[in-house]
Amino acid sequence: MTRIITLALIASLFAAPAVHAGQISFSKSWKEQKFSLFSKNKYSFKGSTLGVASNGSVSMAYRAVPEDLWSSSKATWRWAVDQSVPATDLRKKGGDDRNLAMYAVFLPEAEAQSLKGANIRKLLSSDAARVLVYVWGGNNGRGKVLDSPYLGSRGKTIVLRDAGTGSHSETVDFAADYKRAFGGAKGAFVGIAVSADSDDTDTSVKGTISNLTVN
Template sequence: MRKLLTAAMAITLALPASAGPISFANGWQEQRLSLFSSNDYTFGQNLSMTSNGSVSIAWTRVNRADWSKRGASWSWTVEKSVPPTNLSQKGGDDRNISLYFVFVPEDVAPGLEGANIRSLLGNDQVRIMQYAWGGNHSRGQVIQSPYGPAGQGVTIALRQAGTGSHSESVDLAADYARAFGGQPGALVGLAVSGDSDDTDSMIRAAIGNLALR
């Protein structure tokens, strides 16, 4: 774990911080997806995660001042990887690490300001984009989520399963238009997950230097 944190910190320090990175130290909490399955998260300047045949989500609300952000950048590291999977297959879509962006229509955002992640995921007005490191898909491929109501969520493949350290920069508005059509509403939530339960494998990963723009 120390090696993983050191690698993530090195990426963070090497990247410009002019956009103001979002801290993982405060406001994040884990949401279990199974009573008997949970990842181990360490929160701080970076978020580090170990997943051992398990799955869960760490999430946070986005400050109202950032609801209109339309781009994001971050760095991430994978030290131990799940095998390649098909991210469109329900029950067979393990991935190393995903970063979620949760949007709702601007006119309903104030009423959902205190909603938890389960309430948001169960709301048919919510749209979710998750950028994934895992699977065997080409970079930028938009994959309909096999979970939840049709048309509510997509996975955008960024990195195939494997280890390493990378920096990412995404255009949320352009990707939203490709995934759902139209313009995104208010960005009200962020989440990070690791998923290794279907392949009964292990993940060691970290994410840092997350900035909205």
């Protein structure tokens, strides 16, 4: 018995470190960021599900990621679109409407601590920030990695779905996507945001995102 306990103890010492995982709730902790005074989307926060309606408008819902999830390397969620904008070129500033987008914001650890609690505008304007934008929309083709027309070298768009309706589950690898987009290792995963964009085509989006989990 003593030998078995000793072997178990040794095995535990060499075991892989625990990976924190958690569902990110769509609660009132999310804040809306408007980009113009007269244009905003409608968001419905219902725990595990976020409802989004965009009618010739654009805005973003954002929340900080809890510090115990900063090391997360993957995310999964399910999203559905009942009404879609037309296919657009996601590389074109002012002409890149999309149904839904999921923003993952990363910072080096030191900057993450100094900007802890900052709003999305401040985070996105930081020279140290890097942003992966996972998009359902456009006509550029699934899997394409595109330059962001707004974030310059600090942001990359990753196309998960071209424009259209339907319902899909997604799994993304932050570490692999970051390396492919920017090179090197990702920093701390400090912020997450969701947007819908229909102002350029003056059309409408209706959709949901649910069961958002990171680990």
